[in-house]
Amino acid sequence: MEKKPRLLMLVVVLVGISLLTACGVPAYPAASPLYRPQAAGVGVAPGAVGQTVPTAQNPTVEYTLVTGGSYGGLVFVGMGGEIDNQVNPTLAADPGDVVKITVINGDGIVHDFTIDEFGVQTPQLQQRDDRQEVIFAVEQEGEYVYYCSLPGHRQAGMFGLLRVGNPAPVAAATGAAIIRDPADVPPPVGDRAATTVRVDLTTREVVGQLADGTTYSYFTFGGAVPGPMIRVRVGDTVDLHLHNEADSHFSHSIDLHAVTGPGGGAVYTRTDPGQETSFTFRALNVGLYVYHCATTSVAHHITNGMYGLILVEPVGGLPPVDREFYVMQGELYTEQPFGTTGHLDFSMEKMSHEQPEYFVFNGAAGGLATDAHALRANVGETVRIFFGVGGPNATSSFHVIGEIFDRVYEQASLTASPLTDVQTTTVPPGGAAMVEFTLEVPGRYILVDHALSRLERGLVGYLYVEGEEQPAIFHSEAGANMAGH
8 A cells, every 4th residue: 555645554454244145255354154245335324424535636646446356256355565465455545635547457258346425436347457446535534335336246246345444343133043053853752653752842932143243023933943853653642832931021922833623733822921822732644744823914924034844754753864954044124234233123014015125044144054953964975954934925946056966855745756867946935844855975064045146145155075076976077166166
């Protein structure tokens, strides 16, 4: 950086690239524990905070950024001065500075450079070595996101910060961990006689961690999303007890789709704070079924996290597999836009118009893409995923990038013959599916809804497979370039 007439101390802060970056671009820098891309103008009031100025005016701060650079990914790389070779470097200026930024196309891909708050946007840089300059004045302290506005480029990690002055940090909200670990699956029923099974569920309202620096008020069964997986066999009598914690603000109930009887049990389980209700039912039908809260507004209670799965196994149990996982999809409707830090509020209006801000696996944005909660298996193992959609509104096109489902029990009908060799399976809200596949090649596989714009709203999970390479199945003489996924 060249600064005239006064010296500025530059604090270089590497901007955390979203988990979407990990889906397609090398993580420079490392991905955050939970998915939270920067919202434009984080911590800054909307409106004009600076102005573009005639190019004849002498800049006091100058930076040069190269697209892609030696990394070859969708990133900006600093060139020269204190930001040299830094990926998505934090640029610094003081109020009153005139900033000049030169952007050079280093990868031959079409890009631009945009900062919304200053009305800054270059023309597109169409070819390698194309360059554009922007000059603008900065007046108000704050942190402002610069990014490439080409579709998908910002989401893949092509963004950084311009820090003006020393703005007060935005308070990051912290809450309870609400992600149900996908490996939290009850043991198989096995070959046993029908019996009476007692199930105890507790409804708990918690302020939970939705994303990095972002919390939300969840309604849960047992403090996690989804609720505990229930596992019985056909013919069992289930003695279900529902307890609502005393500090709850809402009444709750339960409707299990495995129940034959009015309301799926909801008629017996309206449970006020501090109270307990119970009922019994006989599991008459084999299958994988959703359960959820059925208290008005039912959609409100579901979107806030009150859903889970109950598996009714056939006589003799399911065929054995090496690993089983439990994954459910839902969506959240918040007043604040996606990516906002702090505590977010529920929006009835957005829910009624079916306009979610977040899509989630197991309750949190990018929650199953963290080291703590990613799925893990080994080459040669067969895995089974119990997959359900809590909703309340969006249908899922469930897909594992890089794998093919050997067997899909469509609509979770476990007594019908499975579909074989399936790429993507459709699961409606309040529905489920059971998928099985054998792992032949090591690597990272990505769980998505193939309505892929939802990935950019937090809907992503990872399956890590360890083992020896299998060049007869998957091989290239060239190194992986991490393009796309």
